[in-house]
Amino acid sequence: MRLVESFKQGQEKLESINSEIKSRVETTLRSWPETINKKVSDIRNFSLPWTQYFHFFHDSEETIAHESEPVLKLSDKFAALHQRIEADLGVENFVGEWFLVDQACIDQFAQATGDHQWIHTDPVKAENESPFKTTIAHGFLTLSLIPKLTDTVNPEKNDYPEARMLVNYGMNKVVFPAPVRVGKRIRARTRIIAVTPLRKGLELVREVTIEVENSKRPACVAEMLLRLYD
Missing domain, CATH: 1.20.5 (Single alpha-helices involved in coiled-coils or other helix-helix interfaces)
Structure with a gap:
C-alpha cells in the first residue's frame, strides 16, 4: 500500500x-x-x-x-604672366629644329632601356619581315627627345623668367600616331592649351606635337604638365 x-x-x-x-x-x-x-x-x-x-x-x-x-596668392609679376599666357592660349609658340633619328640613336636608347626588339635594332630582319621595311624608333625614344626637341634643356633659354622654379609635373596623355623610320628627321611644335592658377604658381598644359619630315601624320602628340612657381 x-x-x-x-x-x-x-x-x-x-x-x-x-x-x-x-x-x-x-x-x-x-x-x-x-x-x-x-x-x-x-x-x-x-x-x-x-x-x-x-x-x-x-x-x-x-x-x-x-x-x-587652390588659394590664389600670386605676385603682381605672376598675375601679369598669367594674363599673358591666357591671351595666347592655343597659339603655336614654338617650332624646333630638325633632328635626325639614325640607327646609332636607336641603338643607344635600346642599350639604355634594355628594349632590343628586332623592329628597332635589326635592320636586316626589319627589311625582310617588318611592314615598315626598315627599323623604327621606339615610341618612348621619341617621347624622351621632347626636352631636346623643344629646347627646354638650354640653360640660356627661359620662356618664363618670372618663375623662380620650373617643374615637369607629368603628362595628361601621349599617343604615337605614326612610326619614325630610321634616317628620318623629326621636330617639335608646341602650344599652351590650358593654364591653371595654383598656390603661389601656375600649371600649364603644353601640347607637344612631334612631326616627321614629309609625313602627314605626327610621330607623337603629348600633353605635358609644367608648373611654374613664384
Whole structure:
C-alpha cells in the first residue's frame, strides 16, 4: 500500500515538473519575437556609430577637398604672366629644329632601356619581315627627345623668367600616331592649351606635337604638365 502511494506521489510530482517546464517553454516561445526584435534593434543601434563614422569620413573628405582647392596668392609679376599666357592660349609658340633619328640613336636608347626588339635594332630582319621595311624608333625614344626637341634643356633659354622654379609635373596623355623610320628627321611644335592658377604658381598644359619630315601624320602628340612657381 505504501509502495502504491509512493508511486502515485512520484507520478504527481513528475507531472508537476513537466507542467512547469512546459509553461516555461511556452512563455519563452511567446517572448521570442520580442527578443529577436530587440536583438535586431541592438545590432542596428550598435552599427549606427559606424554609419555615422562613414558619413563623417565622407564629409571630411569633401571638406578636405574643398580646403585643398587652390588659394590664389600670386605676385603682381605672376598675375601679369598669367594674363599673358591666357591671351595666347592655343597659339603655336614654338617650332624646333630638325633632328635626325639614325640607327646609332636607336641603338643607344635600346642599350639604355634594355628594349632590343628586332623592329628597332635589326635592320636586316626589319627589311625582310617588318611592314615598315626598315627599323623604327621606339615610341618612348621619341617621347624622351621632347626636352631636346623643344629646347627646354638650354640653360640660356627661359620662356618664363618670372618663375623662380620650373617643374615637369607629368603628362595628361601621349599617343604615337605614326612610326619614325630610321634616317628620318623629326621636330617639335608646341602650344599652351590650358593654364591653371595654383598656390603661389601656375600649371600649364603644353601640347607637344612631334612631326616627321614629309609625313602627314605626327610621330607623337603629348600633353605635358609644367608648373611654374613664384
